[in-house]
Amino acid sequence: MEKDDIKLLITDFVDLLLPELTPYEASLYLYLVRNSILRNGSQKIRIGKRTMAQGYGAGSRGAKTNYAHMTKIVSCLEEKGCISIGDTTRDGTEYIVKFPRDIPTVIEKLATVQLAEKEDDYFTDPAKRKVIFERDKWICQYCGEEVTKDNATLDHYVPQSKGGKHTKENLRTCCLVCNGIKSGKIYEEAAPYILKNIQERRKRKNGKHKK
Numbered sequence: 001m002e003k004d005d006i007k008l009l010i011t012d013f014v015d016l017l018l019p020e021l022t023p024y025e026a027s028l029y030l031y032l033v034r035n036s037i038l039r040n041g042s043q044k045i046r047i048g049k050r051t052m053a054q055g056y057g058a059g060s061r062g063a064k065t066n067y068a069h070m071t072k073i074v075s076c077l078e079e080k081g082c083i084s085i086g087d088t089t090r091d092g093t094e095y096i097v098k099f100p101r102d103i104p105t106v107i108e109k110l111a112t113v114q115l116a117e118k119e120d121d122y123f124t125d126p127a128k129r130k131v132i133f134e135r136d137k138w139i140c141q142y143c144g145e146e147v148t149k150d151n152a153t154l155d156h157y158v159p160q161s162k163g164g165k166h167t168k169e170n171l172r173t174c175c176l177v178c179n180g181i182k183s184g185k186i187y188e189e190a191a192p193y194i195l196k197n198i199q200e201r202r203k204r205k206n207g208k209h210k211k
């Protein structure tokens with residue numbers, strides 16, 4: 001399993017699945033993930049309930065979960081779509097452990113998150129871009145020059161490469177020149193270059209006036 005897949009699995013689990021599970025269910029799910037997907041990359045695991053009861057949650061207290069209780073947790077996990085239960089042989093029951101992203105409640109939540117992100121997107125939709133330009137009164141937020149429909153751009157104050165989003169708060173009206181300088185940098189990195197450019201532009205302007 002790739003490092004990124006593991007990262008995604010854990011992030012999804014903590015952010016989206018954990019709130020939907022009881023502590024017992026969460027522990028058992030993690031126990032199954034640990035002994036299937038994390039062990040050998042396979043979502044399938046064949047294991048007896050007694051082994052499970054002994055293995056999982058056998059922490060410092062060493063308390064053993066009883067068989068009936070284990071049966072109940074397993075069926076709750078199945079009901080929530082976290083696992084599916086296969087056949088039982090002498091070696092135990094086969095479980096298919098689902099990735100958080102394949103579990104219904106997580107799918108629903110992800111859809112909601114994506115919808116919210118779309119609503120917060122002031123970068124992609126031209127009508128919403130205009131909201132930012134108007135908020136900033138069509139003035140480049142870095143050099144103070146006026147911009148027009150033809151040369152106005154939107155800058156991500158926190159760059160996208162550093163996790164900056166398309167939100168109102170993170171977008172600034174920007175002229176093409178400053179945008180070219182700032183692109184991909186955080187403000188503190190870009191500031192000296194922007195200042196230098198403003199000075200150069202001023203010099204050029206003054207030079208023209210003198211002629």
Ligand SMILES: [Zn+2]
Pocket residue numbers: 140141142143144145174175176177178179
């Ligand atoms: Zn500018």
